[in-house]
Each structure stands twice: as C-alpha cells, then as structure tokens.
Amino acid sequence: ILSCAPKNQEQKDEATLKQDAKMEWWRDARFGMFVHWGLYAIPAGEWKGKEIPGISEWIMARAEIPVKDYEKLTEEFNPVKYNAEEWVKLAKFAGMKYIVITSKHHDGFAMFHSKASPYNIVDATPFDRDPLKELADACEKYGIRLGFYYSQAQDWHEPGGTYYNIEQGEPHWDPDLKREPLMNYINGKAVPQVKEILENYGGLDILWWDTPRGMTEEAAKALQAEVDKYPEMLTNNRLYRPWPGDFSTPEQHVPPTGLDYDWEVCMTMNTSWGYKKNDDNWKSSESLIRMLVDIASKGGNLLLNVGPTAEGLIPEPSVERLKEIGQWMQKNGESVYGTSASPFFKLPWGRCTTKEAESGNLLYLHVFDWPRDGVLRVPGLDARIKDVYLLTNKKQKFSYKFEGEDLLIHAPSVIFDPINTVVVVKTGKKM
Numbered sequence: 001i002l003s004c005a006p007k008n009q010e011q012k013d014e015a016t017l018k019q020d021a022k023m024e025w026w027r028d029a030r031f032g033m034f035v036h037w038g039l040y041a042i043p044a045g046e047w048k049g050k051e052i053p054g055i056s057e058w059i060m061a062r063a064e065i066p067v068k069d070y071e072k073l074t075e076e077f078n079p080v081k082y083n084a085e086e087w088v089k090l091a092k093f094a095g096m097k098y099i100v101i102t103s104k105h106h107d108g109f110a111m112f113h114s115k116a117s118p119y120n121i122v123d124a125t126p127f128d129r130d131p132l133k134e135l136a137d138a139c140e141k142y143g144i145r146l147g148f149y150y151s152q153a154q155d156w157h158e159p160g161g162t163y164y165n166i167e168q169g170e171p172h173w174d175p176d177l178k179r180e181p182l183m184n185y186i187n188g189k190a191v192p193q194v195k196e197i198l199e200n201y202g203g204l205d206i207l208w209w210d211t212p213r214g215m216t217e218e219a220a221k222a223l224q225a226e227v228d229k230y231p232e233m234l235t236n237n238r239l240y241r242p243w244p245g246d247f248s249t250p251e252q253h254v255p256p257t258g259l260d261y262d263w264e265v266c267m268t269m270n271t272s273w274g275y276k277k278n279d280d281n282w283k284s285s286e287s288l289i290r291m292l293v294d295i296a297s298k299g300g301n302l303l304l305n306v307g308p309t310a311e312g313l314i315p316e317p318s319v320e321r322l323k324e325i326g327q328w329m330q331k332n333g334e335s336v337y338g339t340s341a342s343p344f345f346k347l348p349w350g351r352c353t354t355k356e357a358e359s360g361n362l363l364y365l366h367v368f369d370w371p372r373d374g375v376l377r378v379p380g381l382d383a384r385i386k387d388v389y390l391l392t393n394k395k396q397k398f399s400y401k402f403e404g405e406d407l408l409i410h411a412p413s414v415i416f417d418p419i420n421t422v423v424v425v426k427t428g429k430k431m
C-alpha cells in the first residue's frame, strides 16, 4: 500500500528545513534552459575545412588548436543578431523558469566584460556589448531566474588552467603554453572572474560549475569562499568531486528510479552542446516532452540545452521544438510545476506526478499510450476518490471503480493528446 503523503515538517531537522526553503523555487520550476555559446560557435565543428568529431565546444582540444590560432576567432566574433529578450521570451513560452548560460567554457574565453582577463567579448572582439548584462536585464524583465556556467578548472587558454588529460599527467597539446601551478590561474583569473559574475549581473540564482577535473581542495576552498557570500544562490555538484553542492547533475541520461537528493538532468536537443552546423541528430519534441514528464515523475529537473550560432541566433530546429513543448506546457504545466515524484514504481501506460491539494492529493496521470481496452489501471491506490477528470477540460469526467486496491478508470471515446494526455485523480483522506 503506497501512502503518497509527504514526510511532515516536524520530522525535518533545522538544516533540512533551511535547505528546503533555499531549493523551493528550483524544485517547483522543474524546467530550465541551458545555453552553450562562445567562440566555438564560429568553427561550429569544423577546423581548416575538416569536420572535427565530438561536441563543438571542445574543438580547441579535439583539434589540438594552439592558443594563438584559437584566439584569432575573437577578431571575427560579432553576434549582431543577438537579442537577449528574444531568447528569454522563447524560454518563457517553452515553460522554462530559469536559464543557465556559459559565462566561460573550457576554452577560457569570457562571454562577459572581465577586468581579470582581456580575453573577453567586450575587449577582444568587435562586439562592444556585454551579452550577459543584456541577458540579466531581460531575465529580470520577464521574471526568469538566471544562472551562469563557469569552467573553474579547465581553462585551455591559461598556463595554470587544467585540461582533459592532465590527471593522466599528459602534456597540454600547445607546447607554447608553459605550465604554471593551478593556484596561479585560480587566484589570477578564476577567483577574480567569479567575483565579477557574482557582483556585476544583479545577483545570480545559480552558479553552475564544470568540471572538477584537476581541481584541488585548496582551489575549491578559494572559489567556495566567494559563493558563501551569496547563501541563497544554488550551486551544482561539479566544483570539487567530494562536495555535493545543492544538486547533482546527471548528464545526457535520466536516472532510472530518480535520486534521493536534488538532481537536474542536463540534455542536448541534438548531440553537441555548442552550435555544430552538421549536427542534425535532433530529438523529437514529443520525446522531449515525455522526457520532462519522466524526469518530473522521478522528482528531478530538466535543463534543456540550446547552442546559438556565431550570429547570436538560436538554431531553427531548437526554436521549433521549444515552441511545441510550450504549446503542451501552456495547457498541462500544472501537472509539472510544483509537483512531487510518483508514488508508483512503474506504470505501463505512462508516468505520474503528484501535488498536495487542500483536502487530499492530486495525482496527474500522464498517459503516453492509452490502453487498447480503454481501461486505465492505477495499481494499489489506497485513497478515497473524489474526482477523475481531463486536465485540459475539467468538465470531461471519467467513470471509475475499484478492483481490489486497483483503481480502474474507463475512458469514453474522446480525442486524446497523442504526446501525453493528463488525467487528474483527486483523492481525499480514507474515511
């Protein structure tokens, strides 16, 4: 018998209640936009006319491009079609509640105005605007929370920065980049830049570190000291392997049974995070909607990625999918936002999310495939049923009966949403 009543407050200790308060907006949000944007959008997966395999934001490493050659990309980076409000409005229409953008990725280039390093978009390119300042203003205007991704360890531009095979003692691919101790880079660039992004953009809601490769406790402590000045800001689990942060970050996969702490899946819509012109391995909007519901039914968040072009435009296939996701979320968002995980282990026809209602609970049954016999079986539901209706048309009621502990819902012949039909079961306390 599954009681879907959440653990009551008094059982929770002080620290847990504090963390719950800190995580509440994020847990309710469930859905955010990840943005990988930088110099790598220019080569877009090709170098000297050759297709470079793998994710495009790693082209400098994959193609072993010397720093002085990669730096030349700054001369032609001028995203004049960039319109922060367009991005934010698109995210908002899709039903996303927060945006996390790459302020600096592993290539070391800052997508914000940085006094700590001249290798930044305002001082090193013809584009004399700070795109992250404009994004922060647009997020403020449209009520979207904002986070910055910052590659704290890997920095392929700096002598002290780490790189992917440093832990194996391999040399950096650019022999001209004389190695220096990590703390030179941490104290000389990373800490000053983290100060800048935490102070100069209206206060961030999330700092999304990546990756702990080559990090030391000393370096992590130096960076964490800056974060501690913003106790309400969330951070992920990628600063320093032993430190969990506020949430974990499964990459490109959904944990089969969820995780028993806060977690957020980051996922591409195609294969590469950064813009890659020949990467057309696009996931369908149907699979992306069902993925969001699957993740919410297991108590997690989805951070869905876009890789804008060097002109500053979100690729059309991404725009199309975000609009289709938005059409579904406009009608069914109630069954995702502010919900908790399913009380059921596995449901043959779909997924379930729950929400506490004034006098009982709401079960949102997400029907991916309606049973051919027209009967929806909800196994082992120990609750008094108050109502069963279609989320998108509350007047559309469903008849039901119990067969033992299983609730059987009978579906009259109505047009269902082939992507995902949400049937709401309102339960009350057992008499």
Ligand SMILES: C[C@@H]1O[C@@H](Oc2ccc([N+](=O)[O-])cc2)[C@@H](O)[C@H](O)[C@@H]1O
Pocket: 055, 057, 058, 210, 211, 251, 266, 273
């Ligand atoms: C979101 C992605 O994050 C990292 O890639 C990772 C990081 C961690 C794992 N991991 O822990 O499996 C895998 C890829 C980055 O290297 C990549 O470019 C992108 O930004």
